[in-house]
Amino acid sequence: MSALTNPSSPRYNSSNARSSRRPALVALPNTARVRSPQLFILSTLIIGFLAIGLANLLMTVATSTGVYQVASLKATKQKLALDTQILDQQVTSLSSNQNLSNAAAVLGMVSNSTPVFLNVSQQKVYGTPAAAVATNYTRFGKSLVPNAAMTAKTQANALKAAVAEENAMATAPIKSVAIPVKSNQTRTVSDAGQNAKANAASRVTTANSPGSQVVLSGGIPAAPNH
Template identity: 45%
Template sequence: MSAIRLTAPSRQMAPARAQLRSVSLASSRAVSPRNKIVTMLTIGALGIAIANLVLHILTSTAVYELASLQQQARELNTTSQIIADEVDSLSSQQNLSNSAQKLGMIANSNPVFLSIGKQKVYGKPTAALDTDGRVARNLIANSVMTATSKDLNVPVAEVQAAPANVATQKAATAPVISNGGVIPASPTH
């Protein structure tokens, strides 16, 4: 066995390579700047992680605030729509007509116009007693009229307290402004 072992390796052995060698302390000290870098990098990474965490917390808070504000906006939009629906209903011609009828209003079919420029009265003043002019109950459909005017009954005491003769009233304190002699135009013109 030993003879074989002595003769078996037929190829040349490679020259022995350098084996482990001792490292001097001086060369070990030379790596310390790397440690510094590693330390700095670690601290930097930690810093970034903490900053990220803080930013994340802040962002999350802002997201919640944003969601809350969006909810508020939705609520306000709903409120705005509810009020708009109510205003639409109350200002609809159907509600106004019914209200005027309940109040016993009468449209005077004998309009009288004053021309300031010509100092002239057009038309004959007549009391609005014609039943033809009485505002009629509403006949026009409106399925989206959800609100109607309430408390339209004028207290009798208030009616009685009204002056019987307007001519005896004192002149209005507000000055009358001339519009240059033109009959005031209708706001609907």
């Protein structure tokens, strides 16, 4: 620091110094640089504002589209949740004991009170097989156990018709069980009629393949003849 300078104000002093130096700094392309900070700041501000404005506009547009999308997706979600709930209810209704037992009764199913067990390793049959007989104690025509939650029911008649159709296809080949059939040979189901489908035939073929064949004699299943 110079002791000769006016000590009243260093700031004043320095500005004074700058102004006194000024002529020495003339005539260089620096003029652009001198103007440029202002212009730069101004242009940055304008561009910035414009950019912000644009971004704002874009975001508003994006958000509002998003809001509509969210709303529509929410509605879809609600609808799907309701559908799921309804389908759930149908599944539980259809799988309830009441519905299954009613459907079984329509199909004429009876629980057999004389079970028979086959012991494969000992080649023995336990129990005396007998046809399942519908008695008051084994067959209950209709479910007697109420269920207010059961809203969906098996279409029993449609089920019956479907089973009848299945039987029509399957019974004919079974009648000719006595004729030995080689497992790899596709059976021609002549007595079942021309319309019998191939899958029914193949099912019967599998049932007659060696290994699962059981020869019936006197109503009691004998050991498989290997």
